[in-house]
Amino acid sequence: xxxxxxxxxxxxxxxxxxxxxxxxxxxxxxxxxxxxxxxxxxxxxxxxxxxxxxxxxxxxxxxxxxxxxxxxxxxxxxxxxxxxxxxxxxxxxxxxxxxxxxxxxxxxxxxxxxxxxxxxxxxxxxxxxxxxxxxxxxxxxxxxxxxxxxxxxxxxxxxxxxxxxxxxxxxxxxxxxxxxxxxxxxxxxxxxxxxxxxxxxxxxxxxxxxxxxxxxxxxxxxxxxxxxxxxxxxxxxxxxxxxxxxxxxxxxxxxxxxxxxxxxxxxxxxxxxxxxxxxxxxxxxxxxxxxxxxxxxxxxxxxxxxxxxxxxxxxxxxxxxxxxxxxxxxxxxxxxxxxxxxxxxxxxxxxxxxxxxxxxxxxxxxxxxxxxxxxxxxxxxxxxx
Amino acid sequence: xxxxxxxxxxxxxxxxxxxxxxxxxxxxxxxxxxxxxxxxxxxxxxxxxxxxxxxxxxxxxxxxxxxxxxxxxxxxxxxxxxxxxxxxxxxxxxxxxxxxxxxxxxxxxxxxxxxxxxxxxxxxxxxxxxxxxxxxxxxxxxxxxxxxxxxxxxxxxxxxxxxxxxxxxxxxxxxxxxxxxxxxxxxxxxxxxxxxxxxxxxxxxxxxxxxxxxxxxxxxxxxxxxxxxxxxxxxxxxxxxxxxxxxxxxxxxxxxxxxxxxxxxxxxxxxxxxxxxxxxxxxxxxxxxxxxxxxxxxxxxxxxxxxxxxxxxxxxxxxxxxxxxxxxxxxxxxxxxxxxxxxxxxxxxxxxxxxxxxxxxxxxxxxxxxxxxxxxxxxxxxxxx
Numbered sequence: 001x002x003x004x005x006x007x008x009x010x011x012x013x014x015x016x017x018x019x020x021x022x023x024x025x026x027x028x029x030x031x032x033x034x035x036x037x038x039x040x041x042x043x044x045x046x047x048x049x050x051x052x053x054x055x056x057x058x059x060x061x062x063x064x065x066x067x068x069x070x071x072x073x074x075x076x077x078x079x080x081x082x083x084x085x086x087x088x089x090x091x092x093x094x095x096x097x098x099x100x101x102x103x104x105x106x107x108x109x110x111x112x113x114x115x116x117x118x119x120x121x122x123x124x125x126x127x128x129x130x131x132x133x134x135x136x137x138x139x140x141x142x143x144x145x146x147x148x149x150x151x152x153x154x155x156x157x158x159x160x161x162x163x164x165x166x167x168x169x170x171x172x173x174x175x176x177x178x179x180x181x182x183x184x185x186x187x188x189x190x191x192x193x194x195x196x197x198x199x200x201x202x203x204x205x206x207x208x209x210x211x212x213x214x215x216x217x218x219x220x221x222x223x224x225x226x227x228x229x230x231x232x233x234x235x236x237x238x239x240x241x242x243x244x245x246x247x248x249x250x251x252x253x254x255x256x257x258x259x260x261x262x263x264x265x266x267x268x269x270x271x272x273x274x275x276x277x278x279x280x281x282x283x284x285x286x287x288x289x290x291x292x293x294x295x296x297x298x299x300x301x302x303x304x305x306x307x308x309x310x311x312x313x314x315x316x317x318x319x320x321x322x323x324x325x326x327x328x329x330x331x332x333x334x335x336x337x338x339x340x341x342x343x344x345x346x347x348x349x350x351x352x353x354x355x356x357x358x359x360x361x362x363x364x365x366x367x368x369x370x371x372x373x374x375x376x377x378x379x380x381x382x383x384x385x
Numbered sequence: 386x387x388x389x390x391x392x393x394x395x396x397x398x399x400x401x402x403x404x405x406x407x408x409x410x411x412x413x414x415x416x417x418x419x420x421x422x423x424x425x426x427x428x429x430x431x432x433x434x435x436x437x438x439x440x441x442x443x444x445x446x447x448x449x450x451x452x453x454x455x456x457x458x459x460x461x462x463x464x465x466x467x468x469x470x471x472x473x474x475x476x477x478x479x480x481x482x483x484x485x486x487x488x489x490x491x492x493x494x495x496x497x498x499x500x501x502x503x504x505x506x507x508x509x510x511x512x513x514x515x516x517x518x519x520x521x522x523x524x525x526x527x528x529x530x531x532x533x534x535x536x537x538x539x540x541x542x543x544x545x546x547x548x549x550x551x552x553x554x555x556x557x558x559x560x561x562x563x564x565x566x567x568x569x570x571x572x573x574x575x576x577x578x579x580x581x582x583x584x585x586x587x588x589x590x591x592x593x594x595x596x597x598x599x600x601x602x603x604x605x606x607x608x609x610x611x612x613x614x615x616x617x618x619x620x621x622x623x624x625x626x627x628x629x630x631x632x633x634x635x636x637x638x639x640x641x642x643x644x645x646x647x648x649x650x651x652x653x654x655x656x657x658x659x660x661x662x663x664x665x666x667x668x669x670x671x672x673x674x675x676x677x678x679x680x681x682x683x684x685x686x687x688x689x690x691x692x693x694x695x696x697x698x699x700x701x702x703x704x705x706x707x708x709x710x711x712x713x714x715x716x717x718x719x720x721x722x723x724x725x726x727x728x729x730x731x732x733x734x735x736x737x738x739x740x741x742x743x744x745x746x747x748x749x750x751x752x753x754x755x756x757x758x759x760x761x762x763x764x765x766x767x768x769x770x
Contacts, residue, residue, distance in 0.1 A: 026639075027639035028639070042748065121609060124637075126473050127639040127640070182765055184630060185630070185679070186621060186624070186625055186630075187624040187625050187627070187628040187630065187645070187647040188616060188619075188621040188624045188625070190630070190645050190648065191612075191624060191648075192616060193652055194612070194645075194647070194648045194651055194652075195609060195612045195613055195616070195651070197641065198608070198609060198612065198652070198655075199584065199609055201641060201765045202605040202608070202609070203605075204589055220587040220588075223583070223587070224580060224583060224587070224609065227576075227579070227580045228580055229615060230576075231573060231577060231580070232578050234573075236572075236573040239571070239572040239573045239576060240571055240572050240573070242572070243572040244571065244572055245570070245571075245572065245575070245678065245681075252676065254411075254412035254413070254512040254672075255512070256586060256672075259675070260575050260579075260675065262572040262575050262576050262579070264578070266576055267577055267579075267583070270583075283641065287639075287641075290644070290645065291637060293630065296630075343405065372703050
């Protein structure tokens, strides 16, 4: 038996659900068939009432908790919050975590085969939106026998999906947890995404998205996109206390090799990412972020857009998050209140910037855990450890 | 006679000063000879006591005020603040504005000929620092018969030069005006610079800096560098009120053409810059920013670093500047106070972010103008309009 931490879901394995029902997308195109790769943790109860859905962010995937192998040391991306006794307590809840459509971790996306051509979809893969994801996630719920989620939960772009769930399927979601998100991107948010897209699209190895057929990878562009992204994920203070102006070697080298530690960190982050993530997927994900704006069809009035929601909300922001600052979460919380919804809003004191939603922090864990416990009690869920 | 605004310095022309004295640089190399291109506005008085030096920022140059041609519509980059009756009143002051060493607007830099090889310096041009610039500027002052500047003035990287002047040549500077600057870059500032450098250096057309010999220009990299830069020059609010989430056409196109106005703006800024600025110069300028840290050799204690200064300081910041936020200017003002210096500090309420230092704003102009008037009075300068 491998030795995993006792509050870990342990060894997990992804599964694949194939869907033959065509999916009509917001862009006007239709996806004829698709796969969704997902993982589950915990046990679905007989009534099917204890399922929670985890929605991932820009570069996330289905592997949210546990380990894929006995000798693995790094658990899933949200392991700090999913497991026995954790905020999303797998002794109570059945957790479903998927890779979204358009992703590059197994679900149908640009690296999948286009049935019409027999070659990779590449840049022909249709643009997907948060709304499209929610539809596809509802079908996955049908497949798994989940009529109504005890909660839909996500951070950042994942939080937008949780919000959209409450608006699209109010009868299928008992609670929504929207963490470090925003009801819509600001011009500055879009601007940073546009820099990332231009970096990728102007890389000569991008070949208009047909890099796979050219045997290339737009690594330079992906690296730059990730470097820019990383700056926005960390707070200025977090970067300052992590790196300050520390030099990599004792003296200035007066050249373009790495001089300051922060340069080394960013280059490393960029390099790692550029050899593991698909460029077309990255482009799609940034556009899904840009497009998200549920208030747009309601004259920009968010309180009107959230009217269909019926479930209680937990909205969480982090003081040092400058990508989606607390003011954006408050905007959402206020709109929910104006619309007469039940909403708990908490602004967690954290120096870690946007990335704080991924990390364990006592007050965050306590608020998150309390909300989930209340949800479990109100749904009459029992521990089944 | 061309018709220029009556508060303009009118038609101006750059001049070139050639220096044969080798200049020892902080990086350990020596520049055997060099040119400095500069402009002057107003008249140097007989005593040579009314000269002010304007230091430029990252992508600036010597053309700070007036017009190069009768049919020109866009004046120099700081025309809002230099001219008859303006903050830097050319009826009182003789204004000197130069292109710094390493620049690409006429002063010796990477696009100049390397006398050792007969070809462009290119990437072989030695790294220059704020301290090196100040030394070269002092030589220009010698050449112009200016023993002591009535003021040395600059915004952003230019403000760092004004500060350095007060430390290196306390006897040659009567007043220092340090606007929208910082006593040193933060890790986040360095990180943004590093993204810009990586964008340029990873462009296949960069050829390790020898693009001119390859007949190429690393336009993609320069464009990305400028796009990232621009995001940091504008405040989130300024971007929001300028562009919001406005679409370029009525509907979403679900593609990668320009969709939001802010994308169009950034691409345009990037394109314009990439066809007018030298990549090696841009790299040098970002490194000069990174290196600036006068407190480093004083154990990080800024109050100790500023001890040599003798002149009064005006330190100005702008509320919405997040590139060099007000806290960085306060850090400098506090260090000056602790060191017993005379300092006026003002934080100007502006929505325009870092770029505010370039713009006319009544309170900014009033504070700046009052400081300069006091300087003129104390130096016994008369109007000579």
